[in-house]
Amino acid sequence: MTALAGRTALVTGGSRGIGRAIARRLGRDGARVAVHYGSNEAAAKETVAAIEAAGGAAFAVHAELGVPGDAETLWAAFDARADGLDILVNNAGILGEQAEIQDVNAATFDRVLAVNTRAPFLVTQHALRRLRDGGRIVNISSVLTHGPAMPRSISYAMSKGALDVLTRMLAKQLGPRAITVNTVAPGVVDTDMHEGRLVGAALTWLESLSPMKRLGTPEDIADAVAFLASPDGRFVTGQWFDVSGGTLL
Template sequence: MNQKGGIMRLAGKTALVTGASRGIGRAIAIRLAREGARVAVHYGGDHAAAKDTVSAIEAAGGRAFAVQTELGVPGDAEALWTAFDAHAEGLDILVNNAGILGGRSEIDGVTREGFERLLAVNTIAPFFITQLALPRLRDGGRIITVGTMLTRGAAMPRAIDYAMSKAALDVMTMALARQLGPRGITVNTVAPGVVDTDMHQGRLVGEALAWLSSQTPLGRLGTPEDVAGTVAFLASGDSGYITGHRCDVSGGTTM
């Protein structure tokens, strides 16, 4: 049982969450730890934020350790797993969460340098992180990738590069679900809508906030905890017969 009296569905499990020092990743790491998992908190460079996430988990009675690796550079996946292996033997849950937004312009404003950077962080890094996870991932494990609602039903010209970088991960999810099914490993994507995090700092105010909130039947933006709850479900045994699925967590925005 956890401190709130709930069942610890992930007791005895080890999880890695990329980009877990802030925003959605932090909420996911905290929620998985609350469910009983020992969590590797990956971060790129913000040591203080990563330390704060680990401290928050430990203060609540959970277990966590930080893993620092810059993504989007040669050798990133190898460096991440080397750091992970220094703390843990084997993995049960991989959450590919880390990502960047890009310049938020229409196609004529996208630069080659910016697009290649998006692909390096959002597409190539999680692909090879997942590739190298497979020998470590125990049978019956979970792979969960945080995508975006923008890859289906909510395409926006000013996010074409970002959406394209995430759309590739939808394909990875479906292909790996077929490949890894015989091992009892499920592979799913969580596709959030607009989530109120520091990634959007200074933009989700006034008329913009009101308009975005009006696009969902629930009348509000998503929170990191909304996404974390869905990830925790997909990480648990309760979702054992769900695989190859893209779970929309946009509050109905894409209806």
């Protein structure tokens, strides 16, 4: 497919899991993909190699998120390899401490918000002067912002809820430039973020949350992002897409 031919995309957290699937799908659709990574250079190189092996174009950019100067570092690395942006996918995030509010550690809470909320805000702020008219912004949130099925994920859900607000605000602001801004909200997706948790009775319960009786896959999320990034998504903006297999039904 060549729906995104001639366009440049940046996927934060693009080296593994959902981010890798998104990067590979956008690359397959013709975009040149900047694969951001925070610490795992080998995984980023593997993702770039996979995109190139499939006939696409990609390059890796490194920046630790959630620290002072993170957005500036990321965009300096991007600018060294690309001239302008068409698609920004704010995917990078951490699960953080799994605890109910009375047991949440303040330092851990701050870290989750720094990576999941502050970083995408600043990355997007710096992206706007690079993002061409007609561009796309897709924020990866969570169905937990609309349904408290897992009280022990309160810090994570709060951090992602802010992205939902960012989506609506930016959609209004950037509409005159024909830039669409949308949220994709996965349920539980089978990635290494949940390593060690998706077993036994816990796995059975998580699968039961969806009428389809399975967990999501990274590709399920990537395909939804691809639609929003494509010309077919040109008149969809400010929306919250539940891509959880019906978890909230």
